[in-house]
Amino acid sequence: MRIGLVCPYAFDVPGGVQFHIRDLAEYFIARGHEVGVLAPVDDLDADLPAYVTSCGRAVPVRYNGSVARLTFGPVTSSRVSRWLEEGGFDVLHLHEPVTPSASLMALWASTEPVVATFHTSNIRSRAMHAANPLLRPSTEKIRARIAVSEEARGTVRRHLGGDAYIIPNGVDTRRFAPDGAVTRWSGTPERPVLAFLGRIDEPRKGLQVLLAAMPTILDAIPATRLVVAGPGEVAEIASRLDPRVRSATEFLGAVSEEDKVALLRSADLYVAPHTGGESFGIVLVEAMAAGAPVLSSDLEAFVAVLGDSPSGRTFPVGDIGSLAGTVLELLRDPAERERLSALGLRRARSFDWDVVAGRVMAVYETVIEGADNSPVEPMLRAGLLSRLRWPMRGEV
Template identity: 40%
Template sequence: MVAPYDMAVPGGVNAHIHALCRALDRRGHELIIYGPSSNDARLGRNQVPVGGSIPLNIGGTVSGLGLNVFRDGGVRRLLAREKFDVVHIHEPLAPVIPILFLRNAPCPVVGTFHVHREGGHKIYAATAWLLRSWIGLIDHRIAVSGAARGTVSRYFPGRYEVIPNGVDVARFRNGTRGAAIPAKNGSPEILFVGRIEGRKGLPHLIEAMPAVLRSVPSSRLVVVGDGPGRLEAQSIADGLGVDVHFAGPVSDADLVAYFQRADVVCSPATGGESFGIVLLEAMAAGRAVVASDIEGYADLIRPDDSGILVPPGDPVALAGALTGVLTDDALRSSLERRARKAAEAYDWSLVAARIEAIYLDLVTRPRR
């Protein structure tokens, strides 16, 4: 398994890789994760660093990429020594570590594409002339959503199988031991989970809170996560007189506890989302969901069924949807029930089985 981004830094793609590896491990497979790392001490037992990482702002998110082109020989020797049955590369056209594995793999290659960009992918646009010669080395292409498939196929047409992100349904439904969050005081809670950065849209949610509070005075916004927009978000809240609880980064056990005690989970992202992992986790926990009506959420959220969608960047619409969920018990219960049911189709056991079938097919037929 090849990770495109700094393995020492939490993120959606890294979370996907770890969860997939756990599910495949339970099915009897041996896996090693290779990728860039800025802090080897933070890596797990099955993670092997391939050079350091350089932080770059891509699509509104700072990602650590391994850009050392001189690792080519080392990657070639590693692959020759280990004799893997399959190399599964996430973001296989990302610079540079994924491309080194793609070029040198002597065995079948699976490539998973995670990224969606509404306005187009700048790196693909600038380098398509070069990358076209390498994408043909991928034996099976996966996209995590229709939106992600649309982004990559715009530059590199071909067959992409949509296999979504997964979720550990039992974990989010049943909870985990060891949670240490403050007791809920009985007030209705609106939960935001994610990196605090521009495209996640937290300022719009904070701007919606005064209207929500006029209808539900005891309600409270809880923010789990951190990021470069934290001070700006706090400043907006202070200016509006809104008491926002910034919980910061939390443990896995605490994250589940925050989901389970929330009355509604909100993702006000303005774009750049390819799927909506946080929304899927909320659905698995049986929470009502309010989210932006953006391309990346289209596969996961069915409007007014498994969640409520509102125009992105619209605090008035957000306030109306949140107020409706908080004040209408029947609506909230219906959303919770349907969300819980919808999440079952995304359990990692089912997602991993589909990917395992691809591996088995590739190793039992001649490679192109």
């Protein structure tokens, strides 16, 4: 099958959508499919994978509590059209198709059967609501809609109308599987390690909540270490910290995939204190796949990832006291951490690419077969419904 994937965000800048598209492309390539990816880039000299075609340089735009790097305009439009003409794709898979970037332009220009994945949770987006009358004629070209979570599905329903199937983000769980190796981040009972991954200067990632909890944690277990991985201005944040917290915190900056895996395998507890704007929780899945017990804020998207069992512990969003208390409870209870680790490893397998990509391929095949039918008909076929059934919360 010839598959075209379009990414609206700069492909050379780390991000959940970019990683999802990269992993999906490489999964299908490894299984004999021809895959092309179109995306903007931040650095025109970036070393891109052979399957990626640049459609121009990205520019930063504030969006949904973060900064998205997008591209638009006549030059991008020309490159998108040329890529589509040369690709000869059997199916075109657009990610975030209403974001004003390459995906939207590909939707306008497409003649192939179109599948769209919606990643964002943004129920209150006034921009999407205002643009709906302009977007609706284009979105009617989409033959199958995928949302990565119930939150993303709600955004589709509210702003675009219609529905979407939930197919979550995928993780190569084998790459994260615990190997028992000792690293410089490995903790001990007397000196446990907390881990955090995310942009340190992006408020919705919640690092400020975790840092505010650290004095209480250090009062009880003075040798606790906090390892923070992610880009951002360390000096500005560090200058405002209590000296004890600064001494206990190691800022790694942006890390390689290898170091990310090693850190997650080594952590005594992975903490996700995010405060909002999350439609999924890919880092929770990665932490669980690495065997790290997980403590997260109780965002709906995170609760859904952990499942009804649950496979991790939660605390109320932004509640510093509850976060500190639960961290201490778990650090003092190695048996409970071991139980959560085992549950997390099992839960993570539900998000493995073998499962997720198989469901995406089912959508492709059904959309191609029904290309001459109405946009909704392929989604109603019983065969596809049975192939796409996703475990309810608590099922693994």
